Amino acid sequence: MNRRTFLMSMGALALSRLGWARQRQGYLWTDTSLTSGYPYELPDLPYSYDALEPAIDAQTMKVHHQGHHATYVNTLNKALEDLPTFQSLPLETLLANLEKVPTAQRTTIRNHGGGHWNHTFWWKILSPQKQEPSLSLLRRISSEFESWNRFRGQLLDAAAKHFGSGWAWLILTPTGRLRIITTPNQDNPLMPYAEIQGKPVLGIDVWEHAYYLKYQNRRAEYLSALWEHINWAQVEALLE
Numbered sequence: 001m002n003r004r005t006f007l008m009s010m011g012a013l014a015l016s017r018l019g020w021a022r023q024r025q026g027y028l029w030t031d032t033s034l035t036s037g038y039p040y041e042l043p044d045l046p047y048s049y050d051a052l053e054p055a056i057d058a059q060t061m062k063v064h065h066q067g068h069h070a071t072y073v074n075t076l077n078k079a080l081e082d083l084p085t086f087q088s089l090p091l092e093t094l095l096a097n098l099e100k101v102p103t104a105q106r107t108t109i110r111n112h113g114g115g116h117w118n119h120t121f122w123w124k125i126l127s128p129q130k131q132e133p134s135l136s137l138l139r140r141i142s143s144e145f146e147s148w149n150r151f152r153g154q155l156l157d158a159a160a161k162h163f164g165s166g167w168a169w170l171i172l173t174p175t176g177r178l179r180i181i182t183t184p185n186q187d188n189p190l191m192p193y194a195e196i197q198g199k200p201v202l203g204i205d206v207w208e209h210a211y212y213l214k215y216q217n218r219r220a221e222y223l224s225a226l227w228e229h230i231n232w233a234q235v236e237a238l239l240e
């Protein structure tokens with residue numbers, strides 16, 4: 001039994017002891033958890049800080065990773081210090097069951113657990129090299145949104161119009177449909193607060209910290225540049 005399997009079975013055990021339903025977790029995120037277990041650690045980026053230049057500048061990437069993401073990890077660990085039952089859950093399960101978390105720690109775990117999960121997801125959604133979607137991904141997405149261009153327009157429009165801090169997502173719903181939603185702050189589609197819950201397959205960080213040094217208030221310009229750096233192979237892998 002490896003560490004991941006162990007944590008997953010401990011998580012299932014803790015859930016059944018608490019009488020929690022686990023059926024949602026089955027489709028949302030199986031055993032491919034993104035993050036290590038508690039205590040959580042800041043993951044390395046899969047590329048250098050300047051790899052996305054000029055679309056995303058190195059200083060933004062460094063502050064985003066070493067500043068913002070590190071703070072989410074540290075604050076999440078601190079909030080879980082006195083909650084041993086919750087330490088054994090995969091982060092995806094914890095986020096899907098936030099309503100079970102004691103109220104004293106719930107908002108902190110929502111914000112910082114969400115922040116850790118979202119950013120771990122985010123780094124892998126970015127690609128230093130420009131990628132084209134495969135024919136099968138192009139067909140799958142086009143069939144849901146009428147065309148690839150219409151999908152691009154809807155996703156970037158949702159991201160541009162989201163008021164304040166948050167994320168735009170492409171999600172796989174429990175019935176196998178693809179939908180675009182946005183979430184405020186560090187919420188995500190795994191959480192019970194999402195307008196539609198589902199498995200995230202693509203996410204776009206629209207917090208000002210993701211683009212302000214280079215783009216200031218020009219979020220749409222950031223989104224156009226970002227589009228050229230989406231890791232479509234990763235999106236396709238998450239759809240399977």
Ligand code: MN3
Binds near residue numbers: 064068119205207209
């Ligand atoms: Mn961010």
